[in-house]
Amino acid sequence: MLDHESVRRLRAHAQALAGGAREDSAEAVVRRVFAIQAQDATASDLGIRVRGRDITAQAIRTAYEKERSIVRGWYMRGTLHTIPSDDARWILRLLVPRGLATTSRRYQQLGLDDDLRQRADHLIRRVLAAHGPLTRAELTEHLTTLGIPPDGQAPFHLIRHAALTGILCHGPQCAGEATYVLLDDWLPSTGRFRWEEDAALAELARRYLAAHAPATSEDFAAWSGLPVTWARRAWKLLAGSGVITEYGGLTMLAGRMEELPRASDTPDVRMLPAYDNYLIGYRTREVSVPAVHEARVWPGGGLIRPTVIADGLAIATWSRGSGSRSNPVNAFEPVPPQIEQGIDMEKEAVVGFLRPTA
Numbered sequence: 001m002l003d004h005e006s007v008r009r010l011r012a013h014a015q016a017l018a019g020g021a022r023e024d025s026a027e028a029v030v031r032r033v034f035a036i037q038a039q040d041a042t043a044s045d046l047g048i049r050v051r052g053r054d055i056t057a058q059a060i061r062t063a064y065e066k067e068r069s070i071v072r073g074w075y076m077r078g079t080l081h082t083i084p085s086d087d088a089r090w091i092l093r094l095l096v097p098r099g100l101a102t103t104s105r106r107y108q109q110l111g112l113d114d115d116l117r118q119r120a121d122h123l124i125r126r127v128l129a130a131h132g133p134l135t136r137a138e139l140t141e142h143l144t145t146l147g148i149p150p151d152g153q154a155p156f157h158l159i160r161h162a163a164l165t166g167i168l169c170h171g172p173q174c175a176g177e178a179t180y181v182l183l184d185d186w187l188p189s190t191g192r193f194r195w196e197e198d199a200a201l202a203e204l205a206r207r208y209l210a211a212h213a214p215a216t217s218e219d220f221a222a223w224s225g226l227p228v229t230w231a232r233r234a235w236k237l238l239a240g241s242g243v244i245t246e247y248g249g250l251t252m253l254a255g256r257m258e259e260l261p262r263a264s265d266t267p268d269v270r271m272l273p274a275y276d277n278y279l280i281g282y283r284t285r286e287v288s289v290p291a292v293h294e295a296r297v298w299p300g301g302g303l304i305r306p307t308v309i310a311d312g313l314a315i316a317t318w319s320r321g322s323g324s325r326s327n328p329v330n331a332f333e334p335v336p337p338q339i340e341q342g343i344d345m346e347k348e349a350v351v352g353f354l355r356p357t358a
Contacts, residue, residue, distance in 0.1 A: 012312025016051035026063035035081040046273035072170035077225035120158040133171040133179035205234035214250035267310040269342025
């Protein structure tokens with residue numbers, strides 16, 4: 001049986017957030033954790049930074065735009081994530097049917113029937129081939145030729161539909177704004193899908209456990225957006241191949257218990273961005289955030305505040321202040337000098353990361 005402290009240390013280490021674990025490149029970070037929450041572009045960059053060793057914002061842009069080793073798109077739960085580029089196609093193939101099904105009611109509310117969505121897909125493919133990369137506003141202008149009102153949510157959902165069906169993905173930034181490109185142009189296909197059907201489901205569960213264990217099948221379902229019945233089938237597939245081990249109702253990849261980092265006299269302090277997957281990659285939160293302080297991290301309205309953790313335990317929230325050296329931290333309780341020192345070091349690192357380059 002694992003106690004909360006052991007579970008927390010294992011999870012934080014798996015996420016490269018404790019025990020001194022850090023990766024040397026943006027690609028290595030994303031491969032380790034498989035998916036970085038990316039609905040807020042700056043927060044996703046900070047999510048890579050906090051797991052890396054001296055990774056700069058420019059290095060992350062290089063990984064996205066020159067190396068094209070990582071890509072941003074609507075993956076788990078139909079939410080923007082950054083994942084390894086060579087995983088984009090099989091993940092879409094596995095998750096798209098569920099993503100489209102959960103959005104069907106919204107399509108109906110917006111008057112986006114099958115025929116209109118198909119015509120929009122065709123138009124988006126054509127204009128990106130001729131004029132891409134294009135911003136959301138530029139794609140919206142083209143969509144108005146189909147009678148789509150430029151205001152409201154219809155253009156966004158049509159662009160997202162084209163992403164879910166494998167037509168487009170995020171491309172290079174233009175004056176700090178996201179653009180879209182044809183997936184097949186941006187990330188040329190390497191042949192057949194890497195995994196299909198049950199093999200894809202099992203592989204996604206294995207990737208999840210590598211980055212989040214100890215966890216349960218219900219945690220995997222909450223993270224992926226897949227039905228619990230699918231998650232349980234994934235667990236059975238992994239158990240059948242002997243790659244997982246159970247510890248008192250929690251699952252790990254076989255052999256990972258040996259990676260439990262030893263407690264250190266010097267706490268490992270990290271400043272997580274808003275919406276970080278360390279906080280939302282599970283069905284419940286009690287292991288990483290003390291219940292008495294949970295409302296300070298999740299204040300309501302869908303917000304998840306940037307959080308300071310020490311050895312994986314949330315100890316404060318923080319915010320990106322208006323000043324160039326302003327990152328106010330609001331501790332839940334008074335912190336000892338060693339943690340205060342760690343916070344100061346992280347604040348300086350965040351300031352340097354966000355500082356505009358000449």
